[in-house]
Amino acid sequence: MITTVFPDIVYTGQMPNHASLKERFMNGLEKTSFPKTNWDCDVDTTFNQPYTDNSDVFPWDEYFEGVRTNLSIMSKELGSPPFQGAPHSAWVNVYRQGQFQERHDHIERETTCSVIYFVNYDHDLDARVSFHNSKSSEYKYSNFNCLFPQDLAWYVPEVKEGDVIIFPGFLEHFVGKQQGDRIRVTASSNIMISPVEEK
Numbered sequence: 001m002i003t004t005v006f007p008d009i010v011y012t013g014q015m016p017n018h019a020s021l022k023e024r025f026m027n028g029l030e031k032t033s034f035p036k037t038n039w040d041c042d043v044d045t046t047f048n049q050p051y052t053d054n055s056d057v058f059p060w061d062e063y064f065e066g067v068r069t070n071l072s073i074m075s076k077e078l079g080s081p082p083f084q085g086a087p088h089s090a091w092v093n094v095y096r097q098g099q100f101q102e103r104h105d106h107i108e109r110e111t112t113c114s115v116i117y118f119v120n121y122d123h124d125l126d127a128r129v130s131f132h133n134s135k136s137s138e139y140k141y142s143n144f145n146c147l148f149p150q151d152l153a154w155y156v157p158e159v160k161e162g163d164v165i166i167f168p169g170f171l172e173h174f175v176g177k178q179q180g181d182r183i184r185v186t187a188s189s190n191i192m193i194s195p196v197e198e199k
Contacts, residue, residue, distance in 0.1 A: 009078070010131060010157060011166040013070040015117050018162035021059055021066070025119045025187060028057040029094065041102040043175075044094040051090035051189075060090055063187055067115050070164045071191070082196040085112075090189035092119075095127055095178040103132060106169035112193035114169045120185035121161040127184055129165070131155040132172040166191075 015021060032054060034044040051060050064087055071085050088110045093101070106114045116129060136153035139145040145152050157165060167173070169190060178184050 008133075008168060008171055010155065010171070011070070011074040011077070011164075012157055012159060013073055013164050013166075015063075015066045015162050015164050016069055017062065017066065021062055021117075022119050022162075024059040024062075025092065025185065028054070028059075029092070029185070031057050032092070034094070039102065039104075042099045043101050044096065044099070045091055047089075047091040047093075049091070051087075058092060058187070063090070063117065064189070066117075067164065067166075067189065067191070070115075070166060071193075074166055083193050084196050085191045085193050087189050087191055090187065093186050093188065095175065095184040097178055097181055100127065100177045101175035103172055103174040105172045106190055108169065108190065110192045111169035111190040113166050113191050115189045115191060116165045117187045118159055118161050118163050118165075119187055120183060121159070121163075122182065123158070123160050125180060125182055127176040127178045128156050129159075129173055129175050131157075131167065132174070134172060 032046060032049075034046065035048050037045060037048055039045075039047075046054060046058075051058070055061070067087070068085060074080075075083065095101075131154065133139075133153055133155070136145075139152050159165065175184075
């Protein structure tokens with residue numbers, strides 16, 4: 001018998017009402033600005049603007065409703081005890097030709113998990129998100145990786161437009177360079193999860 005211990009999880013689901021959400025997010029791009037960040041990458045982002053400041057530009061209420069739906073599905077699959085999720089940040093990233101996102105995590109006190117919603121995305125043409133296994137060096141150093149047929153250092157999810165990914169905020173990830181003249185658009189957020197007290 002093999003027991004899997006200390007697993008990291010990446011959930012993939014579909015955003016409800018994707019067509020209408022995409023239209024509203026794409027229209028919002030024409031009304032927003034992208035201030036400089038201290039990120040070590042090249043991407044147009046609204047990260048430095050509180051999402052409450054541009055709630056009239058982007059459909060954050062409908063977005064979070066879809067995130068809650070996916071969190072509920074994820075919790076059922078995990079067999080989680082009852083919990084509630086509260087967003088504390090949300091932003092839009094736009095990747096134009098040559099732009100990318102460096103390897104990073106979302107380790108913050110208020111972040112249990114992070115969300116990526118693929119607003120405008122073609123799996124065959126657009127840059128992909130990759131997740132890094134922080135323990136991969138231990139697997140390699142001990143030669144334990146020889147027991148597994150798959151690469152234990154990186155995970156590249158198969159996603160399509162309209163998909164939602166939910167993952168632990170501590171999981172390192174990055175986005176490669178965008179090729180061609182398409183724009184790759186995602187909406188992301190950090191969520192704090194806390195248990196619901198049973199009455």
